Amino acid sequence: MSGSRDFTLRRSNRRNQIKEYGIQAVLIACSFVAIFTTIGIVASLAFEAFHFFKKIPLTEFIFGLEWSPQTALRSDQVGASGKFGVLPLLSGTLLISFIAMCVATPLGILSAVYLAEFAKPKTRNLIKPMLELLAGIPTVVYGFFAALVVAPIIRSMGSGAGFQISSESALAAGLVMGIMLVPFISSLSDDVLNAVPQALRDASYGMGATETETITKVVLPAATPGIIGSLLLAISRAIGETMIVVMAAGLAANLTANPFEAVTTMTVQIVTLLTGDQEFDSAKTLAAFAIALFLLVLTLGLNIVALRIVNKYKKKYA
């Protein structure tokens, strides 16, 4: 800058050029952090998981029906080798996510439809931030509420109806997680619904359809891919959610589809395996990384599919 005043243009130009390149290099370096993070995540998980699979064969991990990661202190101990079958964890995760989605899907989509199609701007401006507030509450708060209030209510309701419900039932965790997911689904679906061209609605009204008929028969079908995308994103969140299940779901690895029983999830097991004392060569610790790798593949897969659907949909009406 200062060099340009004394007309020694050539030299200052070169200096400026170097400065430009230098700054660009810094900027590129910064944006590489994202790539390094991804590499770091995948490499660290894969590396530890690789060590794990040297001890426990991959097939046993994926197809094993039992999960009890206690490793023996002495080799001659009874039950010396722990069981590392991921299926009970997967089933528990899916059960809780399923319950959560059963709550979140209707609530989320109906809220989105109401906000996007029916609500007056004033109501919308009032309700949208409130739903967003729901998304901003830390999950540890949901977990505390689930364990302290929701689980006892469900248990006493169950015993009133003659059911035997475990105090750490999948139902309590799932219900609360469902409410947590409502704002994700509603805000994404809201965007999707707003992207449906007005012309489609007008055409429908022109044919004499009522507002509801227009929504259920024209707008929603047109928005279906986008809504499915938002649901997939919500599922991926549910699978990776940790604190609610750590606090409200159990540790017992039951292979069950009964929502009244205690189940455990992949994230819960990662937390239990890795908090407290740990040696880095035991199969127990390494198992956490194998689960995490599995979790990462699952959530990223869902996410990539979801984003692809949403983007395709956006292009359709752009």
Place this chain on the structure above:
Amino acid sequence: MPDYLLTTSPQMAKRHKRHSRFQWYGRVAIAISISFMVLMFTAIFARGLGAFQKTMIGVDVEFAQSVIDPQGTRVQVDLKQANYKPLILTGLQEVVPDATERKARNRLYKLVSGGAVFDLGERVAANPNMIGTTKRVWIAASSEVDLYIKGKIDENLDEAVRRLKDQDIAWVNQLKAEGRVKKKFNRVFFTSGDSRAPEMAGILSAALGSFFSLLVCFLIAFPLGILTAVYLEEYAKKNRLTNLIEVNINNLAAVPSIVFGLLGLAVFLNFFNLPRSTPLVGGMVLALMTLPTIIIASRSILRSIPQSTRDAAMGLGASKTQTTFHHIVPLAMPGMLTGTILGMARALGETAPLLMIGMVAFIVDVPKGVTDVATSLPVQIFLWADSPEKGFVELTSAAIMVLLMFLILMNLFAVYLRRRLERRW
């Protein structure tokens, strides 16, 4: 006008009815979500409000020279560590003379907090002139008594399952009848670290741990985030590398937070050997987690700045860098700061990754820097929620209230910044 236009056909009425029903579905759906939130807040607030007050018991303590400082040296450490237990007990026995047996005396002493002796020690050390006098001092009651005074213990419950027995309750009522029980603001909750005893536990060390973590997180994530956004929006050409970076950022935003914790454990702790359980590592993990949020928010702000600004700067002979850093970045700064604050608010509530890097510990001392062992507010909530003592339920709820207050403050600050500084184009 023909008749059929004035009367609604049954068919039409049915369709309209369906319409209003459908609208109600939407209203009910929203009402369910919002009433759940209201229920959650009321449940937590109702439990947590009590924690901001604690029960004190007034005891006439005779600060006997022979017990506290027999040699009369007035050495601070000795004053602090003197045996105050018999003094407190004697004071209590003045009100409750029937507790003479050893067992009964021990039970009686359990009415006051285990920290009361340290509290008295501090007071005497601060004011040695007290020695030799008899004064009524207000000392903290034990958590059980505290809960009883706040009406949170069911007296009708079977005595065997209660920790506070009938005898204890009778004593407490005796003390109360003499006006020796009062509730006062719970300062300890804000000025001390964790403790095994609920009446002595506080959130200061956890809050400072959170603060240091967020500080590290901000120092890393803010510059990295905005520079990445600037590169992608202003400099990068559309090519495979840029595309790769973008895909990476979008995917990172979807990675479950616990996986970031594992990254921190494997890379920062085990590979780089950074100190375990410290805000430094916690902040680094949180920074990587919030980075995608900041980048995505900053990019949309940069995109909203009109091209004419760039053209004008370029037209006056500014270089690319000058255009970007003298004109575009300052204009985008409020928006980028807003996005960063919102990202940090998310990071403040994050628990799972911090569990992985060992910030889940019993921390009594207040951390003084980023390399001191610490915990964080949400982790403290998690730890207290797990504690079996009943008194911690109250503390957990109160800590949640404090956490939510910080979150609301951060969000309000972001909104304020946006309103105040952001421009509309």
